[in-house]
Amino acid sequence: MKGIIFTSLADMVEEHYGLKSWQGMLDACPLATGGSYSSGGIYPDKEIMCLVGQLQQRLDVPLDILLRTFGEYLFECLSKMHHNYVISKASPRDFIMSINDEIHRDIEKLYPGTSFPFLEYINDTDNGLSVIYKSPRKLCFLAEGLIQGVANQYNTDIGIIHSKCMHRGDEHCQMDLTFYE
Ligand code: HEM
Structure with missing residues (x-):
């Protein structure tokens, strides 16, 4: 890592x-x-x-709480280092939708050998979006904290419901997001 x-x-x-x-x-x-x-x-x-x-x-403290807290902190560190992504995205939704195909892909090119999760976006509605998370590292609670970090960055709230979870036996995780803008 x-x-x-x-x-x-x-x-x-x-x-x-x-x-x-x-x-x-x-x-x-x-x-x-x-x-x-x-x-x-x-x-x-x-x-x-x-x-x-x-x-x-x-x-x-339970691992999920710790990883969420760390994810929020980690986002601040990542976004300071790669601020260009934050300024180029007008909204938290645009930002989140660019993680898999733009941000993580660019970083992978810069630093070969890094291992990212696979994120997919479904149920794209007016104020909602679901993020599918797949990774052998099962760091979905870290992902939740990182999404909270995006909300902080844009000074807004994002509701997160972790409706499917590998830690509960599901094949992948799903986070149903609600944007309050
Ligand atoms: C500026 C924004 C971001 C940057 C620069 C970034 C970059 C990175 C980097 C460098 C890693 C480590 C990969 C490795 O060591 O192999 C990573 C891992 C990860 N990223 Fe991002 N990331 C960003 C935003 C996000 C957000 C908002 C999410 C939320 C879904 C996310 C989800 C994850 C997860 C969950 C991991 C852990 C690895 C895994 O689950 O397999 N990232 N990211």
């Missing part, structure tokens, strides 16, 4: 819980890299899973 995901997690932990907490999480995980991450590097998926698991144990 791309280094920006690790450096954003480190920033969130350090900001909210202090450097000692991050150091403790690094010490508790077997890390090939020793835990020195750079935003441009690529690191094993299992390292981020272990670090998130450590944080979950320390905070004693």
Whole structure:
């Protein structure tokens, strides 16, 4: 997984819980890299899973809540780094509809070896849109937090109903979005 995901997690932990907490999480995980991450590097998926698991144990919060919170924070980091996408999209709907075929595709070209989810858009109505999420990493709660991050960026609310979920035995996840503009 791309280094920006690790450096954003480190920033969130350090900001909210202090450097000692991050150091403790690094010490508790077997890390090939020793835990020195750079935003441009690529690191094993299992390292981020272990670090998130450590944080979950320390905070004693459910994984879905933790991943949503992290997703919201991560969006701020990603959008600062790739602000051109935010300014080129007039609405949160346009932004969300460009993730799969534009944003993730561009980044994949820039950094070969990254692994993105497959997103598909259905039920496109006046104020609604459903996003289908498929990924072997099953990070759908992270996706929810990232969508919340888009809402924050555009100073608006987006209702999110996670109507299908791989964690509940469905083949893929589905998030039914309502845009309040
Ligand atoms: C400026 C906006 C965005 C940028 C630059 C961006 C970029 C990235 C990058 C670099 C990764 C890591 C891939 C890897 O390490 O292999 C990633 C993963 C991911 N992205 Fe985005 N992303 C953006 C917005 C979003 C949004 C709004 C969503 C919400 C659906 C989303 C969903 C995900 C998910 C869920 C992952 C984790 C990997 C997985 O589920 O398989 N991204 N993205």
